[in-house]
Amino acid sequence: MNIDKYKHQHIAIFNSIRQLKELSHEGIPQNAADIAALVIKMSSVIKLHLSIEDKFLYPALQEANNPRLAMLGKQYQHEMTHIAETYGEFARKWNDAGHLIADPEGFRTEANRVLKILFERMQREDRDFYPMIEVA
Template sequence: MDIDKYKHQHTVIFDNIRKLKEFSHLGIAEHAADIAAQVIKMSSVIKLHLSIEDKFLYPALQEANNPRLATMGKQYQHEMTHIAEAYGEFARKWNDAGHVAADPDGFRNAANKVLKVLFDRMQREDRDFYPMIENA
């Protein structure tokens, strides 16, 4: 199974997270518009990524003749539901420059929490899950 598009989307999301960190270090209130725009940009990639995973990747794993991958796919999909919900709440709140500028510490705390979980999950997929799919 070709999963290059999924890996590429991870790279784009990692890059977006890096840019959010850069803007935050330069000053959250001063770069609130940049931060909000970056959240919107990242959200579109995340939504696309989750959609094609749900529509193509996970069903393909269920149809493949590999019970271990099918089980792992179900587990990853289930876990991602909770991560996606948390990210969705984060994105809805922080995609507005006014909210970001009004509460820099709130943004920082939310970003550290939600983006760390997202970052760790994508790293785990890249390290454990995707290689397993490619080798099947």
């Protein structure tokens, strides 16, 4: 199964996380508009990524003749539900420059927590899950 589009979306999300980190280090209030725009942009990629996983990847894994991948697919999909909800709350809160300016430390704390979870999940997919799919 070709999963290049998923990998490319991960790269885009990793790049957005790196850019958010850089902008935050340079100053959240000074970069509030850019941070908010980047949160919106990253959210679009994440929503697209999750949508095509749910519509194409996970159903294909369920239909394939590989019970282990089918089980892992269900597990990954189930785990992602909570991560997606957590990220969605984060994105709705911090996609506005005014909120960032009003509470830069709140953003920093929440971004460190939420983006770490997202980052680690994508790393695990890239390291453990995607290679299994590619060889199946």
